[in-house]
Amino acid sequence: MHSRVEKIYKNLEEKIDLIYIENGSCPDINFLYLTEAESGIFEGCVALAYPDSVEIVVSLLEEESAKKTGKKMYVFKKREERKEILKKMLNVDKIGINAKNFSYEAYRKLKEITKAEIVDVSGALSKARLVKEKDEIEKIKKACNIVSEVCEEIKSYIKEGIKEYELSAELTYLMMKKGATEPSFTNICSFGENAAEPHYTAGDRVLKKGDYVLLDFGARYRRYISDITRTFVYGKAEEKQREIYETVKKAQEIGFENLKAGVKGGDVHNAVENFINSTKYKGRFIHALGHSIGLLVHDGYGLHPSIDLTLEENMVFTVEPGIYIPGYGGVRIEDDVLIKKDGIEILTKAPKDFTEL
Ligand SMILES: [Mn+2]
Structure with missing residues (x-):
């Protein structure tokens, strides 16, 4: 069991398939919380938090940093590859995002690659981070x-x-x-x-x-x-x-x-x-x-x-x-x-x- 995702999912008010954390030019702090990566910048990378595990989608640039986390990972070389990987992963019914740090542009692009219902889980994320391990x-x-x-x-x-x-x-x-x-x-x-x-x-x-x-x-x-x-x-x-x-x-x-x-x-x-x-x-x-x-x-x-x-x-x-x-x-x-x-x-x-x- 992954104690951090367990905590986050306990805080949720509705059932979702996964949480989608996307780093824009400004990384989302929850990416670091979920991956526990101590090294790396991870611009444009994604973390997916399932009820019992965390998987990451990273650029070739960040592969060595990502390896150190021990998390299951998918590496992309081009934006097009990234899109294809995410399309497969987001073929679910309902996903949570951190709406507090999600640009309108990122939201629009996300809608292009998934039909899933998108809900805001920012409260569950920050509440989980509040109690330290x-x-x-x-x-x-x-x-x-x-x-x-x-x-x-x-x-x-x-x-x-x-x-x-x-x-x-x-x-x-x-x-x-x-x-x-x-x-x-x-x-x-x-x-x-x-x-x-x-x-x-x-x-x-x-x-x-x-x-x-x-x-x-x-x-x-x-x-x-x-x-x-x-x-x-x-x-x-x-x-x-x-x-x-x-x-x-x-x-x-x-x-x-x-x-x-x-x-x-x-x-x-x-x-x-x-x-x-x-x-x-x-x-x-x-x-x-x-x-x-x-x-x-x-x-x-x-x-x-x-x-x-x-x-x-x-x-x-x-x-x-x-x-x-x-x-x-x-x-x-x-x-x-x-x-x-x-x-x-x-x-x-x-x-x-x-x-x-
Ligand atoms: Mn202060």
Whole structure:
């Protein structure tokens, strides 16, 4: 039995013959989930998930990468061959697709080669990916160890005059030296007032004494990712900078205390938001408490009242409260946690006592 397809099929509301995952120019993350391929790009390739197995249709270019998955595979040299292989495989009654990542053009072409009824199974796919298996947790833990170490080592590069993009480059270099295949997203590296912009893109701002230094970055390790944020002050901090930091730190602790299997993600967000709103920084926490991670950085679900989700063991989320004050700066502290029966395991272990560098 194939545990991943088993999980996906359990989530389905209707009976289907197979799930058709097609990679366009932008690969579908479910292709990697189903094949467990750790190497390869697989543009234009297809994975078919049956109730008890996964088969792949790959180009000659990807044959060597595909072989390593051990899955039954069909190799095509030309587009025409690909079409013929798929025509035979799709001679069934009902197929599921990931409509969330399926272009209109791909849909039109699919209709040309099959008479099957096509239904959207994107919900069943993302729900299956939400609860991690042992090997997935091991990879996420390794990705978390990489960024935890980098949080410590990067401190020696935080010197007067360095530019945001220069510090960002050091983050990437340190992660990759430790075995990351790439950063899991564009590093957020903001100084001073720029830290008030949660998804800031590093620019040429030069570090000055008294600046906040906000670093939000992640490592990808064998496809799985981590996501961490630490905020420091360069030089001597103002009292207000310390106060904001301690408020965010306390908010994160409230999040940690409330997280466990069986609770609603939205309730945990509310507990944290209510705390911040009880301080003078009311209204300055402006995003969800966290998001699921895995093969993607934002892997489909959030810890927010707009998302109806009851937490289960072996889900992995970020917990990242923040306070943002436009024109002044901001603080975010983010860690990745594994949901357990009675609480959590914090996977990112970098220290987070208030730090003046
Ligand atoms: Mn995050």
